[in-house]
Amino acid sequence: MFKKKNRTPYAFRVRAQKGSVRLGAPGRPRTVRIPKVGVVRVREDTRGLRRMLRPCSDGTTRARITAVTVRTHRGRWIASITVQAADLHPSLRHPSSSPRGAGDTADWVGIDRGLIDLVVAATGDGRPVARVSAGRTYQRRQDGLAARQRRLTREQSGSKRRARAVEQVREFQARTAAIREHRLHQVTNLLVKNHDRLVIENLHVVGMLADHRLAKALTDASFGNLARMLTYESEWRGGVLVEADRWFPSSKICSACGHRANRLGLAERTYRCGECGLHIDRDLNAAINLAAQGPHLLRTPHRTSGPNPGPRTRKQRAGSPTRAQVPERRRPRPTGGAAAKGPSTARTGLPT
Numbered sequence: 001m002f003k004k005k006n007r008t009p010y011a012f013r014v015r016a017q018k019g020s021v022r023l024g025a026p027g028r029p030r031t032v033r034i035p036k037v038g039v040v041r042v043r044e045d046t047r048g049l050r051r052m053l054r055p056c057s058d059g060t061t062r063a064r065i066t067a068v069t070v071r072t073h074r075g076r077w078i079a080s081i082t083v084q085a086a087d088l089h090p091s092l093r094h095p096s097s098s099p100r101g102a103g104d105t106a107d108w109v110g111i112d113r114g115l116i117d118l119v120v121a122a123t124g125d126g127r128p129v130a131r132v133s134a135g136r137t138y139q140r141r142q143d144g145l146a147a148r149q150r151r152l153t154r155e156q157s158g159s160k161r162r163a164r165a166v167e168q169v170r171e172f173q174a175r176t177a178a179i180r181e182h183r184l185h186q187v188t189n190l191l192v193k194n195h196d197r198l199v200i201e202n203l204h205v206v207g208m209l210a211d212h213r214l215a216k217a218l219t220d221a222s223f224g225n226l227a228r229m230l231t232y233e234s235e236w237r238g239g240v241l242v243e244a245d246r247w248f249p250s251s252k253i254c255s256a257c258g259h260r261a262n263r264l265g266l267a268e269r270t271y272r273c274g275e276c277g278l279h280i281d282r283d284l285n286a287a288i289n290l291a292a293q294g295p296h297l298l299r300t301p302h303r304t305s306g307p308n309p310g311p312r313t314r315k316q317r318a319g320s321p322t323r324a325q326v327p328e329r330r331r332p333r334p335t336g337g338a339a340a341k342g343p344s345t346a347r348t349g350l351p352t
Helices: 047-053 137-153 160-194 215-221 223-236 282-292 294-299 314-318
Strands: 011-015 022-025 028-034 038-041 063-073 076-085 109-113 117-123 128-133 197-201 240-244 270-272 279-281
Touching: 022 047, 028 063, 028 076, 047 063, 047 076, 109 223, 109 282, 117 160, 117 282, 128 160, 137 160, 137 215, 160 223, 197 223, 197 282, 197 294, 215 223, 223 240, 240 294, 270 282, 279 282, 282 294
Parallel strands: 109 197, 197 240
Antiparallel strands: 011 063, 022 028, 028 038, 063 076, 109 117, 117 128, 270 279
């Protein structure tokens, strides 16, 4: 049965019972057998999942298929297979205890996000770790999108050519989103796989989009998806990810002496300290300052009250109550005096 309401994409879910869902067929490895549907060809290789479903020497398997969800996404049919499997292999997870001390900033890696360089990562002792330039996927492909949209406007409404042009625009936009998502997965996997303690800053992306000169570049960079991927991939590998407060001036503080600059414009790409004379790239300087905050953010307990609550991890922020859950404080109704009187005749227009 399709789960469709209004414009919701078509989707249905089938539970797997007694091996009803099978991957691969004789001579057709890239297939999935779905109950009540049959054998369906897929584009991705299923060898990795088939190895997990293969019985071991003792007769047990590393994974078990529980359900299959078929839905439409970006103009394509996608089969999402739910698998009950063991945790990631210990050799692929980070060790629970680091050989260095918990307060050593060399263990921590600060990640600064930007529009010129998507990610600049460095340790607390000033060692650069990674620098990934912004892909600018939408900006590189917007000419092709504009050409397809112009072709769409020339077609007659309700014709088959217009429907074909609409499908071409949809496929082009889906391809752009897939390229951006694939690049983000590559960047986050590179960071999480090699480092177990990460620090990012809590950016107010919605507020940043108010600047229309940077809105297109900000949406193309996809800062929110980058933080989301870092969060769950770090949990998979047993790492630690903490967030610095959004008001922490990571770019204005000198990573060598701690002096804070009064003003630093976006056009200034090099940080020049007025105290010690340090000249350093502003993104690298921000990443070093974020890494230096890692031990403090991990030790500081979360305060639920007070005008300036302490920094929290992403898990703590996810468990905080929303605005709808917080009871509203109502002002007491005034009694006596001028406030207790009825509306004035001048405002209501009633005759005196």
